[in-house]
Amino acid sequence: MESALEEIEFLALSANRVDVLRLLSEGGHTRNELAAETGASQATLGRILGDFQDRSWIGRDGSEYAATATGRLVASGFTDLREIIETERRLRGIVDxxxxxxxxxxxxxxxxxxxxxxxxxxxxxxxxxxxxxxxxxxxxxxxxxxxxxxxxxxxxxxxxxxxxxxxxxxxxxxxxxxxxxxxxxxxxxxxxxxxxxxxxxxxxxxxxxxxxxxxxxxxxxxxxxxxxxxxxxxxxxxxxxxxxxxxxxxxxxxxxxxxxxxxxx
Missing domain, CATH: 3.30.870.10 (Endonuclease Chain A)
Known part of the structure; x- marks a missing residue:
């Protein structure tokens, strides 16, 4: 099993992964809808969705994918972390x-x-x-x-x-x-x-x-x-x-x- 830091790295190294998980945490989407929202290719989406399903971050109902409870938890936590880092970068030059x-x-x-x-x-x-x-x-x-x-x-x-x-x-x-x-x-x-x-x-x-x-x-x-x-x-x-x-x-x-x-x- 990967460590928590490795899971964070897995998500952080791909803007497409972050965007897809965020979208699926907001509600169900088809692959075509995800492609339109993110600009990712079908091949890329296939890999992302497969990786997310392996982690039980998302589930599928017919043609729609949606985040599970743990998937929404990860999405929320990662969004919070990103907002913290973005704010820290803005304040870095004046923090003293x-x-x-x-x-x-x-x-x-x-x-x-x-x-x-x-x-x-x-x-x-x-x-x-x-x-x-x-x-x-x-x-x-x-x-x-x-x-x-x-x-x-x-x-x-x-x-x-x-x-x-x-x-x-x-x-x-x-x-x-x-x-x-x-x-x-x-x-x-x-x-x-x-x-x-x-x-x-x-x-x-x-x-x-x-x-x-x-x-x-x-x-x-x-x-x-x-x-x-x-x-x-x-x-x-x-x-x-x-x-x-x-x-x-x-x-x-x-x-x-x-x-x-x-x-x-």
């Missing part, structure tokens, strides 16, 4: 910058996320992506270790025009950096004067930068030196639920600027 300890959702939920990384021609591509999302968002909530000038400007302008509401929790160092720069300090003051904005301060560390813009979750990823490395955005329900809980937790534990000892006047 993910706030993994804080991300309690299944990483497979990022399978269809938009990943934006800097390039030679677009070194600020992740930030540009954020600004693009900010320009269209009606409701914005965030927790972050930084509050950069471009983001502050867009939020201030849109809240002042009544086009956006904004709630943000920032690290003390982020607010201190704004307060020390006259121009940024003025922008922050102007933001806080609007009816649609509220900002709180977190004294403890803020190990992530996550924002919810209407239904989209945006993650800004930096390395240990603070260099911008990538961004991820997704409208996945599970990721959004995690982001909502995370921001709410930080919001409840944070202080107002006044209570945190900041006076911007």
């Amino acid at each position: 910058y993910l706030p993994a300890d804080a991300m309690t959702f299944d990483l497979r939920r990022l399978a269809t996320a938009t990943i934006t990384t800097p390039s030679q021609t677009r070194p600020n591509a992740p930030l540009s992506r954020l600004l693009e999302l900010l320009e269209d968002a009606d409701d914005v909530r965030t927790v972050s270790h930084a509050f950069n000038e471009q983001t502050l400007t867009v939020v201030r302008e849109r809240t002042a025009d009544g086009e956006q509401t904004f709630d943000g929790v920032f690290s003390r160092s982020a607010i201190e950096a704004l307060a020390e720069d006259t121009g940024l300090r003025n922008s922050l003051e102007a933001l806080l004067e609007t009816d649609g904005a509220s900002v709180r301060v977190r004294d403890g560390g803020v190990p992530l930068a996550v924002m919810i813009l209407d239904d989209v979750v945006y993650l800004l990823l930096r390395d240990e030196q603070g260099v911008l490395r990538a961004s991820i955005d997704t409208d996945d329900d599970a990721v959004r639920s995690w982001a909502q809980d995370t921001i709410e937790e930080y919001w409840e534990a944070a202080q107002s600027l006044e209570d945190a000892g900041f006076s911007l006047e």
Whole structure:
């Protein structure tokens, strides 16, 4: 009897085998239907179906073939494995910058996320992506270790025009950096004067930068030196639920600027 790894190799080495087992796990198919769906020749299909029958992965009823219970189990498991590997390959280049300890959702939920990384021609591509999302968002909530000038400007302008509401929790160092720069300090003051904005301060560390813009979750990823490395955005329900809980937790534990000892006047 072949080992489990040999069975996985048997299936993985042929895209036709994977496709045929997937199709048969979804319902009965004739050989002609399988040929039309996969593009495989009748000879190839004959070998595949024979191998599957030897393993009791499929059964036959007249001219139709369909997966057995164990065949469906294998198909489901292999699909899960393939989705995991595909997601891992997408995240491989940025995994070192993910706030993994804080991300309690299944990483497979990022399978269809938009990943934006800097390039030679677009070194600020992740930030540009954020600004693009900010320009269209009606409701914005965030927790972050930084509050950069471009983001502050867009939020201030849109809240002042009544086009956006904004709630943000920032690290003390982020607010201190704004307060020390006259121009940024003025922008922050102007933001806080609007009816649609509220900002709180977190004294403890803020190990992530996550924002919810209407239904989209945006993650800004930096390395240990603070260099911008990538961004991820997704409208996945599970990721959004995690982001909502995370921001709410930080919001409840944070202080107002006044209570945190900041006076911007």
